[in-house]
Each structure stands twice: as C-alpha cells, then as structure tokens.
Amino acid sequence: MQAKASGVDTQRALPIVNHMINYQHALDPIFHAMADGTRRQIIARLSFGPATVTDIAAPLTISLPAVLQHLKVLENARIISSQKIGRTRTCHLDLPALSRAETWIAERRQFWSDRIDRLSDFLTETDANSTDDRSLK
Numbered sequence: 053m054q055a056k057a058s059g060v061d062t063q064r065a066l067p068i069v070n071h072m073i074n075y076q077h078a079l080d081p082i083f084h085a086m087a088d089g090t091r092r093q094i095i096a097r098l099s100f101g102p103a104t105v106t107d108i109a110a111p112l113t114i115s116l117p118a119v120l121q122h123l124k125v126l127e128n129a130r131i132i133s134s135q136k137i138g139r140t141r142t143c144h145l146d147l148p149a150l151s152r153a154e155t156w157i158a159e160r161r162q163f164w165s166d167r168i169d170r171l172s173d174f175l176t177e178t179d180a181n182s183t184d185d186r187s188l189k
Contacts, residue, residue, distance in 0.1 A: 082153045085129035090114065090124050098132060105134075105141045113174040 085091055094108055108150040109119040125145060131150065134143045 070092075076151060078126070079156055081129035082131060082149055085125050085131055086153070088125075090118075091126055094122060094126060094143075095131065095145065095150075099141060102142050102144045105143065108143060 086095070091110060093112065094132050095175075097103055097108055104118075105119065105123065108123070114121060114122075123132065123134065125185075127134060129149065130146055133144050133146055134141050
C-alpha cells in the first residue's frame with residue numbers, strides 16, 4: 053500500500069523530487085543560457101551545422117562583442133563548443149546538453165499528464181458514484 057499525505061502519493065513523488073535535485077546543478081546553466089532570445093537564435097542557427105562566429109553574427113542586430121558574450125554563455129553552459137583555427141572560430145552545437153534539458157522537460161510533462169489522467173479518473177468515478185446515489189433516492 054502506498055503512503056499518502058494530504059492526497060499526495062509520497063511513494064511516487066519522492067523519486068521525482070530526488071531526480072529533480074540531481075538535475076538541478078547541471079540544468080541551471082542550460083536553462084539560463086536558453087532564456088535569452090538571441091542565444092536561442094544562435095542555437096537555432098547551429099542546429100543546421102557548425103558555423104563561424106562571423107556567420108552567426110551576420111543576421112543578428114547586435115555588435116560582434118555582444119555576440120561573443122552570448123557565445124561565451126552558451127559555451128559555459130556546454131550547449132556549444134568552439135574551435136579556433138588560425139583567426140577563425142567555428143562553433144558547434146553540443147547535443148547531449150540539449151538532450152538533458154529535453155529529458156527533464158519530458159519527465160515533467162509525463163508526471164503532469166499522469167496526474168491529470170488520475171484526476172480525470174477520480175472525477176469520472178465521483179460523478180458515477182453521485183449519479184448512482186441520486187438514482188437510489
């Protein structure tokens with residue numbers, strides 16, 4: 053039998069909470085980096101393949117030093133990596149970092165989907181019980 057406190061299934065909730073804590077430190081820089089629209093544009097550009105800093109900066113309406121700052125945030129979050137050959141710096145998307153964020157989001161989505169399904173089942177059962185009670189009177 054599962055322990056419940058205030059209608060919360062604690063047996064099921066604790067592993068999720070512990071899992072979230074384990075992710076916290078690794079995900080904070082990723083979500084911080086993706087919170088900015090310019091950095092999301094850079095990620096979108098790099099999803100098509102590696103690009104030089106000049107190519108990344110071209111469609112953006114900000115200065116090159118500002119682009120470099122955004123790239124530094126993305127690199128610190130390990131969303132991108134870069135390689136300098138001569139005077140050209142090429143950036144690459146780091147898919148494992150994005151996969152960690154995607155996994156975290158998918159787990160939250162599944163958790164809430166399950167909760168909503170259980171609520172729906174409960175409401176359907178409650179409605180059926182109240183209909184049965186009315187028909188007996």
